[in-house]
Amino acid sequence: xxxxxxPLGGIVAPAKRPALSEYLRWSIDHKIIGxxxxxxxxxxxLIAGGMAMLIRWELLTPATDLMANGSSxxxxxxxxxxxxxxxxxxxxxxxxxxxxxxxxxxxxxxxxPWLNAFAFWLIPPSGLLLLAGYFVxxxxxxxxxxxPLSTLFSPDGQTLWALSIHLLGLSSILGxxxxxxxxxxxxxPGMGWFxxxxxxWATFATSIIVVxxxxxxxxxxxxxxxxxxxxxxxxxxxxxxxVLLWQNVFWFYSHPAVYIMVLPGFxxxxxxxxxxxxxxxxxxxxxALSSLAIALVGFTVWAHHMFTSLQPELRIPFMITSFIIAVxxxxxxxxxxxxxxxxxxxxxxAMLFGLGFLSLFVIGGISGMMLxxxxxxxxxxxxxxxxxxxxxxxxxxxxxxxYGGIYHxxxxxxxxxxxxxxxxxxxxxxxxxxxxxxxxxxxxxxxxMPRRVAEYDPRFQDLNVLVGLSAFxxxxxxxxxxxxxxxxxxxxxxAGANPWRALTLEWQTSSPPPAYNFVGDPIPFxxxxxxxxxxxxxxxxxxxxxxxxxxxxxxxxxxxxxASISPTPAPEPSVGD
Amino acid sequence: MQRDLLELGLTKQExxxxxxxxxxxxxxxxxxxxxxxxxxxxxxxxxFSPNWMPDPNDRLxxxxxxxxxxxxxxxxxxxxxxxxxxxxxxxxxxLRLWLGAIILGGIFVILIGYEWVVIPSGTQYAQVFRLMxxxxxxxxxxxxxxxxxxxxxxxxxxxxxxxxxxxVEAGAKLxxxxxxxxxxxxxxxxxx
Numbered sequence: 104x105x106x107x108x109x110p111l112g113g114i115v116a117p118a119k120r121p122a123l124s125e126y127l128r129w130s131i132d133h134k135i136i137g138x139x140x141x142x143x144x145x146x147x148x149l150i151a152g153g154m155a156m157l158i159r160w161e162l163l164t165p166a167t168d169l170m171a172n173g174s175s176x177x178x179x180x181x182x183x184x185x186x187x188x189x190x191x192x193x194x195x196x197x198x199x200x201x202x203x204x205x206x207x208x209x210x211x212x213x214x215x216p217w218l219n220a221f222a223f224w225l226i227p228p229s230g231l232l233l234l235a236g237y238f239v240x241x242x243x244x245x246x247x248x249x250x251p252l253s254t255l256f257s258p259d260g261q262t263l264w265a266l267s268i269h270l271l272g273l274s275s276i277l278g279x280x281x282x283x284x285x286x287x288x289x290x291x292p293g294m295g296w297f298x299x300x301x302x303x304w305a306t307f308a309t310s311i312i313v314v315x316x317x318x319x320x321x322x323x324x325x326x327x328x329x330x331x332x333x334x335x336x337x338x339x340x341x342x343x344x345x346v347l348l349w350q351n352v353f354w355f356y357s358h359p360a361v362y363i364m365v366l367p368g369f370x371x372x373x374x375x376x377x378x379x380x381x382x383x384x385x386x387x388x389x390x391a392l393s394s395l396a397i398a399l400v401g402f403t404v405w406a407h408h409m410f411t412s413l414q415p416e417l418r419i420p421f422m423i424t425s426f427i428i429a430v431x432x433x434x435x436x437x438x439x440x441x442x443x444x445x446x447x448x449x450x451x452x453a454m455l456f457g458l459g460f461l462s463l464f465v466i467g468g469i470s471g472m473m474l475x476x477x478x479x480x481x482x483x484x485x486x487x488x489x490x491x492x493x494x495x496x497x498x499x500x501x502x503x504x505x506y507g508g509i510y511h512x513x514x515x516x517x518x519x520x521x522x523x524x525x526x527x528x529x530x531x532x533x534x535x536x537x538x539x540x541x542x543x544x545x546x547x548x549x550x551x552m553p554r555r556v557a558e559y560d561p562r563f564q565d566l567n568v569l570v571g572l573s574a575f576x577x578x579x580x581x582x583x584x585x586x587x588x589x590x591x592x593x594x595x596x597x598a599g600a601n602p603w604r605a606l607t608l609e610w611q612t613s614s615p616p617p618a619y620n621f622v623g624d625p626i627p628f629x630x631x632x633x634x635x636x637x638x639x640x641x642x643x644x645x646x647x648x649x650x651x652x653x654x655x656x657x658x659x660x661x662x663x664x665x666a667s668i669s670p671t672p673a674p675e676p677s678v679g680d
Numbered sequence: 681m682q683r684d685l686l687e688l689g690l691t692k693q694e695x696x697x698x699x700x701x702x703x704x705x706x707x708x709x710x711x712x713x714x715x716x717x718x719x720x721x722x723x724x725x726x727x728f729s730p731n732w733m734p735d736p737n738d739r740l741x742x743x744x745x746x747x748x749x750x751x752x753x754x755x756x757x758x759x760x761x762x763x764x765x766x767x768x769x770x771x772x773x774x775l776r777l778w779l780g781a782i783i784l785g786g787i788f789v790i791l792i793g794y795e796w797v798v799i800p801s802g803t804q805y806a807q808v809f810r811l812m813x814x815x816x817x818x819x820x821x822x823x824x825x826x827x828x829x830x831x832x833x834x835x836x837x838x839x840x841x842x843x844x845x846x847x848v849e850a851g852a853k854l855x856x857x858x859x860x861x862x863x864x865x866x867x868x869x870x871x872x
């Protein structure tokens with residue numbers, strides 16, 4: 104199999120795990136870049152999470168007391184939302200994609216390794232540009248940055264905000280082009296479109312959304328920057344401008360962006376549920392095609408964010424399309440339930456986060472349907488119900504998928520297992536911390552508490568205290584994962600090539616994989632989810648014979664041999680092998 | 681230029697790389713043209729503004745823009761012809777055609793730049809016109825500079841038909857992009 108794009112100069116074959124310094128400099132190895140994405144975005148996650156803690160601290164009491172004034176509070180939720188979306192979830196999934204897609208396809212790298220590195224290295228300066236707003240007066244118009252708040256009433260940090268998002272958007276587009284070309288051109292012989300792992304399908308659909316939607320964000324941001332620095336009046340109603348122009352163009356990107364943030368999570372979930380249930384995925388084709396359906400229908404729903412400002416005759420069509428998009432999403436949900444039904448479920452940390460995703464995302468989906476209904480949305484618009492809804496989708500969905508993915512692929516990336524006991528503690532704290540943080544917000548919203556306010560009616564205080572304390576638990580839970588990851592990198596049990604006995608190709612190589620990923624040509628199994636068959640058993644046995652035994656997570660009480668297992672030494676890179 | 685890859689004498693890896701580059705630039709073009717579509721939508725939505733064009737006489741005539749469009753179209757034809765000649769080992773003819781394409785593109789930029797300068801300010805129409813044509817000119821100038829680099833390399837005999845000419849093909853495809861984006865704007869700005 105010849106899947107290399109072209110000679111990949113510059114990659115040095117690691118005899119074992121790459122040194123820390125490898126991750127701190129320019130590299131065109133997709134595995135290094137993948138980890139760079141993940142670690143960088145996690146750092147931004149911690150920063151944005153710290154902002155969330157300050158927001159909840161402020162809201163423990165109805166008055167403004169922690170912050171100097173309302174503007175400081177505005178700044179916090181603006182940067183919190185922006186960073187969580189653009190510097191955490193989106194690049195984190197890009198990190199998973201970078202690390203896993205070539206491995207899952209049996210390729211030696213991405214189609215454009217240099218472009219891949221360039222796309223990553225746009226992210227750290229962009230994130231710093233966002234934070235640099237603090238030196239010139241930070242953005243405070245919310246992550247949606249509606250004019251005139253973002254044009255007439257925001258300090259210079261708003262310009263930096265727009266420039267930063269411009270760069271992050273460029274990074275996304277370049278990354279997406281790379282994913283599409285890699286998936287289209289670099290599959291191994293014998294791997295058709297419907298033999299690809301579902302994470303690959305999800306990344307493919309996500310990348311289509313990115314290349315089609317992000318240019319609209321670029322257009323909107325260009326107008327915003329020109330209004331702020333060049334004296335144009337596109338959004339200045341007093342000069343004949345139109346503030347709804349921003350809303351239309353911004354949401355034409357930003358609603359599909361919701362799927363950019365959740366489709367890769369769907370892909371991760373499909374992997375987790377099948378592998379840890381030891382069952383074939385239920386409705387493979389429907390899951391794969393529903394990702395494409397979501398990607399396409401996602402472009403027809405943007406105006407449901409504007410029901411309160413939209414012409415009344417346009418509300419019903421957008422309400423209908425918003426309901427339609429629940430159909431492909433529902434197909435996935437039922438397929439996942441069908442997958443785990445009757446399976447030999449391993450309740451390990453990865454699977455727990457997968458099941459957590461399933462339960463929480465459904466709640467977020469249902470509240471989304473409620474908000475997609477015009478009469479309900481007009482009542483709930485800009486209340487805490489909306490805040491609750493999108494956190495159920497983006498934290499209950501995306502972040503739980505990320506956590507599940509970390510527990511699942513950490514052994515592949517590092518060659519070591521994460522500690523399961525700490526993983527379960529992490530899950531319990533996260534799940535219940537999340538539930539008690541965000542579920543009461545539904546009630547607050549229905550009772551009329553507006554979002555984006557530092558001061559509120561005292562009758563809302565009891566629920567806000569519950570939300571705040573739960574949020575602190577949720578915040579602390581993150582550090583359980585950080586601690587677990589740090590100690591496991593050095594002291595975790597040696598994983599071996601395939602501790603989960605998975606059938607997808609990334610597990611058919613050593614952990615961590617060598618330079619160019621595979622020694623010789625990888626041999627894909629005919630069905631990446633064909634668990635429970637004799638053919639699958641034979642394939643796994645053959646792979647174990649080739650790569651040596653792996654850590655057995657189901658045999659905790661047996662004497663453990665893994666201490667003698669070491670990752671297969673990487674061969675010298677041989678271009679074109 | 682889309683010759684069968686097997687005819688090019690490329691290794692399997694080079695073929696794969698070429699396929700990747702072709703697919704990559706195609707997807708990039710499909711993506712980036714949407715930024716121009718976005719600005720066309722801006723044009724459409726701003727027409728509802730009370731300050732769009734208070735005086736209908738402010739609307740620019742189509743004559744100059746049509747001449748400019750014809751020049752740009754001619755420039756693209758020269759580029760296509762140039763690629764064909766290069767494939768047939770006629771480097772000097774390729775250089776003449778390529779230079780002609782650059783000159784026609786330069787005249788196009790000057791003509792539209794003239795309209796950019798003379799259009800009366802103070803209306804949303806003028807503002808959106810300057811946004812759209814300015815955005816397009818940035819692309820035309822940058823890609824024109826790249827074509828100039830290709831021309832200079834051609835004079836240094838860097839290219840010949842026995843080596844694969846990705847740099848030339850990429851320049852041509854980017855120039856086609858400039859034409860397609862302009863045709864969109866031309867229709868939206870001058871005819872609708």
